[in-house]
Amino acid sequence: MKWRRRVAVIGTGQTEHTRKRDDVSQQELVREAARRALADAEMTPGDIDAVVLANMELFEGRALPELWCAEGAAGAGKPVLKIATGGTSGTSGAIAGALQVASGMFDTVLVVGFEKQSEGQTAAGMALTDPMWDRHVASAAIGNFALSISQYMAERGVTQEQAAKVAVKARRNAARNPYAHLQQPGLTVEQVLASSVLAWPIHMLEMCPTSDGACALVYAAEEVARRRCPRPAWVRAAATRHDHPYIGDLDRRLVTMRTLRDAAREAYAQAGVTEPLEQFDVAEIYEPVSYAELAWYEALGFCKEGEAGRLIEDGVTAMDGQLPVNPSGGVLSTNPIGASGVIRTAEAALQLHGKGGQRQVPGARLALVTGYGVYAWSDVLILSSDPG
DSSP: OSSSOEEEEEEEEEEBBBBBOOOHHHHHHHHHHHHHHHHHHHOOOGGGGGGEOOOOOTTTOOTTTHHHHHGGGTTTTSSSSEOBBTTTHHHHHHHHHHHHHHHHHHEEEEEEEEEEGGGGGGHHHTTTOOTTGGGGOOOOHHHHHHHHHHHHHHHHOHHHHHHHHHHHHHHHHHHHTTTTTOOOEEEEEEEHHHOEEETTEEGGOOOOOOOOOOOEEEEEHHHHHHHHHOEEEEEEEEEOOOOOOOOOGTTTHHHHOOHHHHHHHHHHHHHSSSOOOOOOOOEEEOOOOOHHHHHHHHHHSSOTTHHHHHHTEEEETTTTSSOOOTTTTTTTTOOHHHHHHHHHHHHHHHHHTOOOOOOTTTOEEEEEEEEEEEEEEEEEEEEEEEEE
């Protein structure tokens, strides 16, 4: 993809994520994240040209939340775009905001993803599928994931212990992140495997939580970015792919995961990435369940088919490994759905800004971001300290 002009993330902000935020409305939650992102970028609401909101309203049972939440994101009297693409809402919003700046439409765009899952019923929303073609998988994320995971385990030889290690890594990383929902520094593989089975082989501690929270980031065109930010996180690539509307048609979904493979292939070509495990310094990938992270290792080219288990066994993706994956704790630790993809993008930018605190990866200069929707929707972004 040929970009008309360069664009960078120059500020990020997020709320503390938790099971329930009864103390704020949706708009107040949005405002909290937006204010923090603007403060990080040393900007005011008047410096923002347009706003992109990402939210999966179906999961909250409210229609058109942008009509009252936009004001909380400094959107009064400005162009506001709402994005809703399921689990990829946040990364789709991040891509939309970047393209608005890259196209020359605006010099600055504020992207805010948010969700108050405590006020809705995600499983009910996901069960609103075709009564004929999707009836055998209309069991929300857990049931249809379990079917795909069983196929993946059979073909790739991944073990329950290896998947449990992914969950342990995520929750221990989250303990370094003051905004993360589930912070469990002492979690063990034994505890994960002893937790309740939701749908074999998924255990309770291997699944993402339902979270309330919001995350925001500020995009700026090159001239503004260089003037306002000492270490801009330049967007070097963006790609998105969607698959069949009927999830029952996606046989061997985790094994093939063709949308993620194809989106990654395009993004890698845009950014000149040929050896992802060697070239990326950090990755923030969207893993709603522990087994998904292992499948994504293969789809993203971190290893050969069937070698994902070895990566987690050898600590390759740990904080002190060759390629730290999800220093933030990932979706396994924090999942306000409309914000989850924005969190991935903001956390990657935070690494390049050098503001990661206890979760900072030393010397991070090239970061990978992915988004995932349960119907095999995939987004990929690449951020870099080098504008290219």
